[in-house]
Amino acid sequence: MASSSNLLVFVSVAILLQLRLGFTSATSTKYINDICNRVRNSTFCFKTLNSYPPAVAATNKYQAAQAVLHLGESHALKTLSFIEKVAMMRSNLKQFKACQDVYKYIAMSFHVPTSLLKEAPDSANYDIMVCYDQTTIVNNLIGKNRDVASKKVMTMTMKMDVFINLADIATTVIGW
């Protein structure tokens, strides 16, 4: 009895593992694999792109990069609107104002026309790379703050860094 229930657990784990692996790479498109196999946070990359229809539907590297850029822009705008909401009632208003500027800049940098991706992918990549300096600015401004709003913005900023890395890789593989 004990051994058959052990077997059952073993089989379930094996099936779960297979589902998980299938989810992270076997079922991904070539374009998603090309990006996610090279980023720092592959698990997040596969999970996010495989559940984002425009990324799944991409049939070339430009569409795949656009999908990644769009996700990053959305996250930047979401963070911006959170900062705008909390900024007005803070004692550290000045810091939050500066963080708003950062996120406006990042959202703009992620808004890349497909024509630029095709004609000057290295220039699009440069614009994305500069965003790492922008999140460093946020870190320097509020990284040591202990209030809940600052901590939330820092969590969102760490996630922004992950999206910057994805966009960095997505615009890099275009040039290959």
Ligand SMILES: *[C@@H]1O[C@H](CO)[C@@H](O)[C@H](O)[C@H]1NC(C)=O
């Ligand atoms: C990957 O990114 C997600 C989202 O920001 C984060 O929760 C997770 O901890 C990251 N994993 C690693 C290994 O960095």
